[in-house]
Amino acid sequence: MSGNKTFTMIKPDAVAEGHTGAILKMIEEAGFRVVAMKKTQLTPERAGQFYAVHKERPFYNDLCDYMSSGAIVPMILEKENAVTDFRTLIGATNPANADEGTIRKLFAKSIEANAIHGSDSDENASIEGSFFFASTEQY
Ligand code: ATP
Ligand code: MG
Numbered sequence: 001m002s003g004n005k006t007f008t009m010i011k012p013d014a015v016a017e018g019h020t021g022a023i024l025k026m027i028e029e030a031g032f033r034v035v036a037m038k039k040t041q042l043t044p045e046r047a048g049q050f051y052a053v054h055k056e057r058p059f060y061n062d063l064c065d066y067m068s069s070g071a072i073v074p075m076i077l078e079k080e081n082a083v084t085d086f087r088t089l090i091g092a093t094n095p096a097n098a099d100e101g102t103i104r105k106l107f108a109k110s111i112e113a114n115a116i117h118g119s120d121s122d123e124n125a126s127i128e129g130s131f132f133f134a135s136t137e138q139y
Helices: 013-015 018-029 044-050 060-067 082-090 104-108 122-132
Strands: 005-010 033-037 073-078 116-118
Touching: 005 013, 005 018, 005 082, 005 122, 013 018, 018 033, 018 060, 018 073, 018 104, 044 060, 044 122, 082 104, 082 122, 104 116
Parallel strands: none
Antiparallel strands: 005 073, 005 116, 033 073
């Protein structure tokens, strides 16, 4: 059975361009409840830990530099089938392949500066949520 929580972060390109409010509106209108949210910035080291699964990939260093280049807005979200439904809402990794009306189609600039992250499994949603929020910050 799929779980009811996922983790997301609005990435530096979208925050810097002032899209936080518009993206949050889309998330809430799609039926997700914000359980925890803050504005923060990753160091390159912390970005590297978050994306450690990609450390052998050629884009890893650029990804860590980019993800630590400005403020981000991490959130824990709640909804039935949260992980799957949220991946549908954000669209494909490369905005060129993202469906019309998805967050990445509307706001992402490139495959790297792609506006938003969404966890890819219930297990990773839990791990990633704990990376940013203490359990006492979750309501
Ligand atoms: P995310 O984990 O950020 O939600 P995703 O699950 O759609 O994205 P992943 O395969 O997990 O995609 O890749 C993580 C991130 O690494 C992508 O969001 C993107 O910013 C970057 N990335 C992935 N593939 C490439 C690539 N070929 N070139 C450059 N950057 C890439
Ligand atoms: Mg991913």
